[in-house]
Amino acid sequence: MRRKFAAGNWKMNGLAADLAELEKMVAAKPAPSVDTAICGPATLVHRMAALGWPVGGEDCHAVASGAHTGDISAEMLADAGASYVITGHSERRADHGETDADVNAKTRAAWRAGLTAILCIGETEAEYRAGDTLDVLHRQMAGSMPEGCTGENTVLAYEPVWAIGTGLTPTRDEIGAVHNALRDALIERFGTETGLAIRILYGGSVKAANAAEIFGVADVDGALVGGASLKADDFLPIVAALEAAD
Numbered sequence: 001m002r003r004k005f006a007a008g009n010w011k012m013n014g015l016a017a018d019l020a021e022l023e024k025m026v027a028a029k030p031a032p033s034v035d036t037a038i039c040g041p042a043t044l045v046h047r048m049a050a051l052g053w054p055v056g057g058e059d060c061h062a063v064a065s066g067a068h069t070g071d072i073s074a075e076m077l078a079d080a081g082a083s084y085v086i087t088g089h090s091e092r093r094a095d096h097g098e099t100d101a102d103v104n105a106k107t108r109a110a111w112r113a114g115l116t117a118i119l120c121i122g123e124t125e126a127e128y129r130a131g132d133t134l135d136v137l138h139r140q141m142a143g144s145m146p147e148g149c150t151g152e153n154t155v156l157a158y159e160p161v162w163a164i165g166t167g168l169t170p171t172r173d174e175i176g177a178v179h180n181a182l183r184d185a186l187i188e189r190f191g192t193e194t195g196l197a198i199r200i201l202y203g204g205s206v207k208a209a210n211a212a213e214i215f216g217v218a219d220v221d222g223a224l225v226g227g228a229s230l231k232a233d234d235f236l237p238i239v240a241a242l243e244a245a246d
């Protein structure tokens with residue numbers, strides 16, 4: 001039985017003053033029946049973790065330490081109190097040219113440090129319009145997901161690039177068809193037990209207003225939430241909708 005998971009991604013947002021939002025989330029003590037986490041900027045991870053809410057990084061380097069100015073290793077995130085790290089977010093793939101091989105290496109780095117990887121895949125708008133969504137996702141899964149993925153060390157996040165920060169979302173049927181295909185692909189690649197254990201999150205313009213509808217789709221095990229995770233008043237209703245979902 002997969003535990004539902006609501007993860008936030010603060011992206012390049014968050015100053016010390018914004019920790020007040022996380023304090024509000026902690027004070028609300030929401031939804032003990034679902035997993036929650038906020039992935040925050042590296043500058044805040046330590047202080048976020050100290051507040052007692054599960055925390056993740058937004059990216060990590062593939063190696064543990066060395067001459068890589070400005071980079072953060074998975075070990076550093078774990079040392080700062082993180083339990084998760086996002087790998088392969090489309091903004092990293094687009095802004096930093098990260099390839100599936102890079103994402104694969106970063107995901108293995110996350111495991112090496114004892115972190116759970118929230119591994120992102122997703123098609124661009126052009127790929128969606130061309131009807132190539134599943135081909136793209138299968139290719140990204142094949143390249144980005146290392147051998148050894150389990151339900152404990154990896155969470156798969158399906159994030160259509162064209163839905164991120166746009167207010168657009170695929171239809172319920174589209175999300176359902178994609179998540180169903182991803183589940184089949186996980187089972188084929190990792191076997192039935194592991195394929196059924198790996199959680200698949202949907203990400204892209206999830207907010208309180210559409211969360212219940214999206215969480216009602218089969219094989220949606222939760223969400224990776226960007227903009228609506230920045231404020232407790234936006235994120236907590238999403239967590240509540242996940243808890244209420246069948």
Ligand SMILES: O=C[C@H](O)COP(=O)(O)O
Pocket residue numbers: 009089159163164165166203204205206224225226227228
């Ligand atoms: O990692 C989160 C996603 O990029 C979704 O962002 P968004 O909820 O602001 O669309």
